Amino acid sequence: MSRPGDADSSITRASGHLHRFLTEAWRLQPLYVSLYAILLSLLIGGVLISLIGVNPLTAYWALLRGMVGDGERLAGSLARSVPFIGSALALALPFRAGLFNIGAEGQLLAGGLTAAYVGALSWMSDLPGGIAIPLIIIAGTMGGAVWGGIPGVLRTKTGAHEVISTIMLNSVVLFAARWMVGSRDPVVLRDTESTVPRTDPISDTAVLPELVDSQPVLHTGLFALLGLCFVVAFMLNRTNFGFEIATVGLNPHAAHYSGMNVNRVIVLAMAAAGACAGLAAASEISGTNGHFQPGTFFLMGFDGIAIALLARTKPVAVIAAALLWGSMLSGAPLMQQEADMSIDVVRIIQALVLLFVAADAVVRYLFRVHEQGQSPFRATSVEGAA
Amino acid sequence: MANSVLEVDNVTKTFPGVVANEDVSLTLNEGEIHCLLGENGAGKSTLVNMVFGLYRPDRGTIRVRGQDAHFEDSGDAIARGIGMVHQHFQLIPVFTVAENIILGNEVTKGALLDLAAARRQIHALAERYGLAVDPDATVGDLSVGEQQRVELVKALFRDADILILDEPTAVLTPGEVDDFFGVVQSLTQQGKSIIFITHKLREVLAVADRITVLRAGRVVGSTTAEGTTQQSLANLMVGRDVVFQVEKTTAQPGAAAMQTRGLRVQDDRGLETVTGLDMEVRSGEIFGIAGVEGNGQRELVEAVCGMRPATGGRVEMLGRDTTDWNPRRVNELGVAHIPENRSKHGVVAQYSIADNLVLNRYSQTKFSRRGVRNTSAIDTEAAALMEQFDVRATGASAALSTLSGGNQQKVVVARELTGDLRILVVAQPTRGLDVGSIEFIHRQIIELRDRGAAVLLVSAELDEIMALSDRIGVMYRGRLAATVDAADATREELGLLMATGSSSATDREQQ
Numbered sequence A: 001m002s003r004p005g006d007a008d009s010s011i012t013r014a015s016g017h018l019h020r021f022l023t024e025a026w027r028l029q030p031l032y033v034s035l036y037a038i039l040l041s042l043l044i045g046g047v048l049i050s051l052i053g054v055n056p057l058t059a060y061w062a063l064l065r066g067m068v069g070d071g072e073r074l075a076g077s078l079a080r081s082v083p084f085i086g087s088a089l090a091l092a093l094p095f096r097a098g099l100f101n102i103g104a105e106g107q108l109l110a111g112g113l114t115a116a117y118v119g120a121l122s123w124m125s126d127l128p129g130g131i132a133i134p135l136i137i138i139a140g141t142m143g144g145a146v147w148g149g150i151p152g153v154l155r156t157k158t159g160a161h162e163v164i165s166t167i168m169l170n171s172v173v174l175f176a177a178r179w180m181v182g183s184r185d186p187v188v189l190r191d192t193e194s195t196v197p198r199t200d201p202i203s204d205t206a207v208l209p210e211l212v213d214s215q216p217v218l219h220t221g222l223f224a225l226l227g228l229c230f231v232v233a234f235m236l237n238r239t240n241f242g243f244e245i246a247t248v249g250l251n252p253h254a255a256h257y258s259g260m261n262v263n264r265v266i267v268l269a270m271a272a273a274g275a276c277a278g279l280a281a282a283s284e285i286s287g288t289n290g291h292f293q294p295g296t297f298f299l300m301g302f303d304g305i306a307i308a309l310l311a312r313t314k315p316v317a318v319i320a321a322a323l324l325w326g327s328m329l330s331g332a333p334l335m336q337q338e339a340d341m342s343i344d345v346v347r348i349i350q351a352l353v354l355l356f357v358a359a360d361a362v363v364r365y366l367f368r369v370h371e372q373g374q375s376p377f378r379a380t381s382v383e384g385a386a
Numbered sequence B: 001m002a003n004s005v006l007e008v009d010n011v012t013k014t015f016p017g018v019v020a021n022e023d024v025s026l027t028l029n030e031g032e033i034h035c036l037l038g039e040n041g042a043g044k045s046t047l048v049n050m051v052f053g054l055y056r057p058d059r060g061t062i063r064v065r066g067q068d069a070h071f072e073d074s075g076d077a078i079a080r081g082i083g084m085v086h087q088h089f090q091l092i093p094v095f096t097v098a099e100n101i102i103l104g105n106e107v108t109k110g111a112l113l114d115l116a117a118a119r120r121q122i123h124a125l126a127e128r129y130g131l132a133v134d135p136d137a138t139v140g141d142l143s144v145g146e147q148q149r150v151e152l153v154k155a156l157f158r159d160a161d162i163l164i165l166d167e168p169t170a171v172l173t174p175g176e177v178d179d180f181f182g183v184v185q186s187l188t189q190q191g192k193s194i195i196f197i198t199h200k201l202r203e204v205l206a207v208a209d210r211i212t213v214l215r216a217g218r219v220v221g222s223t224t225a226e227g228t229t230q231q232s233l234a235n236l237m238v239g240r241d242v243v244f245q246v247e248k249t250t251a252q253p254g255a256a257a258m259q260t261r262g263l264r265v266q267d268d269r270g271l272e273t274v275t276g277l278d279m280e281v282r283s284g285e286i287f288g289i290a291g292v293e294g295n296g297q298r299e300l301v302e303a304v305c306g307m308r309p310a311t312g313g314r315v316e317m318l319g320r321d322t323t324d325w326n327p328r329r330v331n332e333l334g335v336a337h338i339p340e341n342r343s344k345h346g347v348v349a350q351y352s353i354a355d356n357l358v359l360n361r362y363s364q365t366k367f368s369r370r371g372v373r374n375t376s377a378i379d380t381e382a383a384a385l386m387e388q389f390d391v392r393a394t395g396a397s398a399a400l401s402t403l404s405g406g407n408q409q410k411v412v413v414a415r416e417l418t419g420d421l422r423i424l425v426v427a428q429p430t431r432g433l434d435v436g437s438i439e440f441i442h443r444q445i446i447e448l449r450d451r452g453a454a455v456l457l458v459s460a461e462l463d464e465i466m467a468l469s470d471r472i473g474v475m476y477r478g479r480l481a482a483t484v485d486a487a488d489a490t491r492e493e494l495g496l497l498m499a500t501g502s503s504s505a506t507d508r509e510q511q
């Protein structure tokens, strides 16, 4: 008979290894709360599913296969996740400056609309792809940046809080886009040949190359957004501008004293956030849709908030969080087919994740996780009161 | 023998990498004032925080009136009759005095607050101990001294009979300090026992019944006020001979390095507190500004350093019109600024020491290339500065918030006193510093002057102004009421000028 003591110590040793792996190799320490929040949400979701009378394991198994069951599903999940990366960065980046950008929803629309407009310009078809594609991407990025910069300017000039102004600007651009794309008299941006409201199709030369013909299509926008995460991480953690952003976020008085231009930092951080959303929108217009429809980005900005918080606003962690988020959405239909569970179960689980991440005291208490700083410049935090 | 109300018995407390207290013992007798002395970082705040239940000791026991105390939090300590006034007040500025005092200990009538009863009790307390507070004033409008009285009343309101005062006098003007000691005396006469932390040895000798000196977390001596002198206390604290009066040669002033002409500045509330000020600071001299707090000193300093716009008049530095320049431009001209309010302006508490040491220089080519930070250069610089300025910490990567108050100040001073300085603007440079560090920083300022820098010194500490300055301007209602030669100035004369803005004796140099 094996001695229980042995098993016990080997388990502690194994979990010790896992712990070291998590802390050192991956520097996941600040993400414990998120990992445990996901675990907790899946548990509660499982209870819900079994209350309905379905075996949660069956449902989750179907969900998992829907997410990563075969190559095509995996590609579809990836494709679904890609734009979330941009919308999550739109929250994560200005968060360091102490700004809460609720405006990714509108910044996606502004970026998408600009990209679709530029992509459909008649002379675009004369350009080689090597020029047309960067052009459409840059256009969308700029569109998002401008729309993101506006609340920054409002904040510095009038003191209007960015939470309020971004929410209002979301509505402004949504209704403006609906009108521009929907109106037949006058025709603004509507494709008059189409029965549904949408813009003219973009030029073939401005279409991002496809990687996998999945559902939705996986295209090279993936690389743009993955790259963006590392660029943003580098910018926040290693550059002077990132240092300024963090200082403004932690102590704006000290930032002013030390000669930083606080207003400039606020405007630029918001514009950069809008640019992230705009890039995501442009990559979708160019690689997936080929035209702009107001409904395309519905809820994508708000999901971005949840994803960014799940990633504890760390840009590189955003990749993992966005992949999880997007692939759950993309895997849900198979769960519906096989286990007869409504797709909404996934939404409920996601809502629980957000709840636990936002109200992280619950998770910290349950799993005894200690407080951890958000800023890379924060020194390794030391426990305060014992 | 007097009864002891509080006994700390062989208490040890460590933080990661530091032993903040090691086998510390201390006894507080009923009705006595027990002074706790020690260098910056010696462990004084840590010790009293344990007594107040904010930290838990690793080892050792704390007994209150003979009973073991295992405080979970400060609520437990308050319940046992312990009150504490922290160096950084814990008041809510938008509440009235009465509201602040009853907060967390509300007097109620049914479900409603009984403010009238609270007010009566506050009046009674104020009367009894000679603590003048107006229960209906808004705390944000009060001077620092008044706020401190509110903190005291707050502790007394909770029936504290053991009072812990952590550096209460660091932020007070000399007049307020005298009032404060009056209050402290009346408290002990009525049976309260007090632990009192300060760096000012004169105060220690004036009020203490007993004195305990800490060094590097250990008790190195315990004595009575009669049995000691300032010098021996200082030597005991620091572990070497301390020089009180910095040696200083006569100034060799050059041309005017900084000038203001008719300068007008408003404070945060939009009131004009600098009202047409003319001032001249020459290179190679220390120009001290004395004055009762609130006469425009703060706004003057902020305007000169580019942190606050002038509403009228001009500032000139090194021959350039620098009126309304931003802080970066002013700094790049060779102007350093040690701000009065360290935690608000001077540091980012969550940053490492290293990042705080380059807070305003991070964009220089030495510390970054093409906008990318050169962390190894920053760390090297930080290590050197910490060595040079004797910043006591576990390392350059430690969070600033884990440093003792005095060591945080040293970080700011170290950052500002390096580089190619032409002008130094410094407000309250030694607030909260121990005698050894004061000596060190004074020496640095004088050395800077001797290298030809112009120094504008603002301090509430008249002794500091008189010891360091070559010329002294007395600020009264937003202007210089008089400028006198430091060599001829007397405490009495300056005091009169500060209080009334005029003195017949100083007509000779009136501007």
Ligand SMILES: Nc1ncnc2c1ncn2[C@@H]1O[C@H](COP(=O)(O)OP(=O)(O)OP(=O)(O)O)[C@@H](O)[C@H]1O
Pocket: A382, A383, A384, A385, B015, B016, B018, B019, B020, B038, B039, B040, B041, B042, B043, B044, B045, B046, B047, B392, B393, B401, B402, B403, B404, B405, B406, B407, B432
């Ligand atoms: N929360 C903390 N984490 C880590 N180290 C700490 C913490 N608090 C204090 N220390 C360290 O413990 C030591 C004692 O600090 P303490 O604040 O008690 O000093 P002090 O005697 O009050 O000094 P000062 O006169 O400068 O206020 C210092 O080395 C300080 O850096």
Ligand SMILES: [Mg+2]
Pocket: B044, B045, B046, B404, B405
């Ligand atoms: Mg202290």
